[in-house]
Amino acid sequence: MADDLDDDGGINCSVDERDELPQNTDQQIEQNEPKIGMEFNDPDELFEFYRDYAKSSGFPVKKHTRRKNVIGIVRSITLVCGRAGKHNSTCQNPLKPQASYRVGCNAKITARLNLDGRWEISVVVLEHNHGLSPTKSRFFRCNRRISAHVRHQINQNDQAGIRINKNFSSLVHEAGGYENLLCDEKACRNLVDESRRLRLGEGDASAIMKYFSRMVAENSGFYFDIELDDEDHLKNVFWADGRSREAYKEFGEVVTFDTTYLTNKYDMPFAPFVGVNHHGQSILLGCGLISKEDTETFIWLFTKWVECMDGCAPQGIITDQARAMKNAIEIVFPNTRHRWCLWHIMKKLSEKLGRYTEYEAISSTMKGVVYDTQSPQEFEIQWNEMVDMYGLEDCDWLCELYEERNRWVPCFVKNCFWAGMSTTQRSESMNAFFDGYVNSKTSLKQFVEQYENALRNKTKKEMRADAESFSKVKATATTYDMESQIQGVYTLAKFKEFQAEFTGKLYCDIANFHEGVGVLEYVVRDLTLRLEGGKRIPKFFKVSFRETDSEVECGERM
Incomplete structure (x- = not known):
């Protein structure tokens, strides 16, 4: 199995500038060239080695693929030139083509996990189909990063009121020139924006702590955790009340997780864990406010959530295609079936x-x-x-x-229980539920005050549905004993769903039947498809029933 990893390419460069370097540089590059048989302790050490070689040679690098064995263990990793691949333009106007650094370069290395548990290089391709420019290496995305010291200095200068251009100029002066600095002004601006989001308004942090303290005193089942950054600013928050924790015990087999809804003026995404109850209603199973949407943040959030739920991971989780989520789920929930939102x-x-x-x-x-x-x-x-x-x-x-x-393909995931969900629509509907209480300008102080009101309103709707299911009865549509039996145990909403499926059975019949060794095979004719004029068009499916384990398998349409 191959997983495409994050691109980490670089700028478009076409000039060979090896002659700009000292004469002994080519010799140094040759000494540092990757060779078949080289071994490394882990993939990170391998990537650092190849990136250093690429930096001195003058080309960008990126992680390309990793291949797993049948039990999901990564066995090989391929790193390629950042200019690998073909450019597929999505521009609607052919007269205005997009620029791309992809030119189909084949330079790469592949390393495999050997019997000693080390990563051994097995494939090396050094030839490039484009020019190399060592003096431009510092502009490549793979070489841009901000050290802890620089990060601290940027934040200190920003809090002192120093403008970003002067802030960056001081870094350049301290580093001894632009060529010695591993980040550009844009990266500094992004860091400042992120840090400002973490520095909350007056009363926000204290309001959150006051709310959490009150909830812990009133509800012994209330759980919360807060993560601070290096400057002791609020970074990530997670909490779940006692009702959510109890609901998870009953309805926690499948959850959806979505972070597309921004809840406050600091652009900290609201990250709810959402399930579905016995009425088909969305229920909140814990939530967080996070400052970033990267793997590290999701690992922290998922870890706190599963700790809150007594270490019990869900059987299935539905998210969008965010790679950071995928990476975190594989680490925190290794045995949970991960499904992508089909609608997205x-x-x-x-x-x-x-x-x-x-x-x-x-x-x-x-x-x-x-x-x-x-x-x-x-x-x-x-x-x-x-x-x-x-x-x-x-x-x-x-x-x-x-x-x-x-x-994500329905026929590949239908063998698992998904509680009637195939998308993150539950998370989005939960976000919509909060729309009446918070908006993009809501401060965290206002959010925690409105959160409880919103949750209380949600609880009232569930109690009302409980009362209706207790006092009302939906009539059966047939005389089958099965329908009467389900009528007595299901809620109104779920019985309505069952009844729709059950009455659909009236339009299906068995066109053919064959009994094999331990297997019953049926050809079922489905007449539910109605065309204009009322005429029904039959569809045929092959259905197999294994007597040994009572498994039913629906095959291809005939």
Whole structure:
């Protein structure tokens, strides 16, 4: 299995500037060249080595792929020149093409995990198809970083009221010139913006602590944790009340997690863990306010959440395609099934494929392949046919989706329980629930005051649904004993869902039947599809039932 990693490319450079360096530089570069058989303790040490070599040679580098074995352990890693790959322009106007640093360079190294547990280089390609420029290496993204000392100095100067241009100039002067500084002015500006978000307004931090202290005193089940940065500024916050922790015990098999909703004027994303209760309503299972959306932050948040839930991880979690989330989930929830939000993927079709002249046909075909295929085998066949038909072999986005098909294609994830959820819509509906109480200008002090009111309103809606399910009865639509049995144990909302599925069974019948060794095979005719004029068009499916473990498997459409 191959995972595409974050790009860490560089600027477009086309001039060979080796003659600008001292004469012994080429000899030094040759001595530091990667060679087959070199060993390293871990992938980070390997990347540092290749980045240093690339910096002295004059090209950017990036992490490309990592391959796992059948049990999910990474066995090989490939690092490539930052100018690898082909440029697929998404520009709608062909007269205004986009610039790109990708020129299809094949320079790379591959390292594999050997029997001694060390990473050994097994493939080395040194030749580039473009010019090299060591004097421009400091501009490459892979070489830009801010040390702890520089970070502290930038924050100190900003708090002293020094403007960012003068702040950066002081760093350049201290480093002895631009060429000795590993960050640019834009990175400094981003750091200042982030730090300012962490320095809260007057009363915000104290309001949060006051609220948490009161909740702990009133509710022994209340849990919270706060992370501070190096300057003792509020960085990340997580909390969950006793009701959420108890609800997780009953409804925590599947959760959705989404951070697209900004709740306050400091742009700290609201990060709710959301489940679904016995009425089909969204329920809050803990939430956080975070300052960044990187792997480190998500690891902290997920760790605090699972600690809050007594170490019990969910069976499944639904998120968007954020790589930082994916990395954190693999670390904190290694045994949890991770599913990508299908809606987020499918809404990108026009953005990613709109440049193709046959976009409308491609979009329609892909939707059919994704939504209508009933088995992985059927999906593989139809996906490959689609790629061949429309010449989509070089579409990186589709290639990446295909590599991760087990995370989002319905026929690959239907073998797990998802509580009726296939998207992060629950998280988004929870965000919408808070819309009446907070907005983009809400301070943290106001947020914690309104949070409890919003949650109380949510609780009242659940209690009202409990009362209706207790006092009302929805009539059965058939005389089947099964429907009567479910009527007595399900809530109104869930019985309504069951009844819709159950009455749909009336439009299905068995067209053929075969009994094998321990397996019953059926050909089922489905008449639920109605065309204009009321005529029903039959669809046929092959369904197998294994008597040994009572497993039902729906095969491809016939």
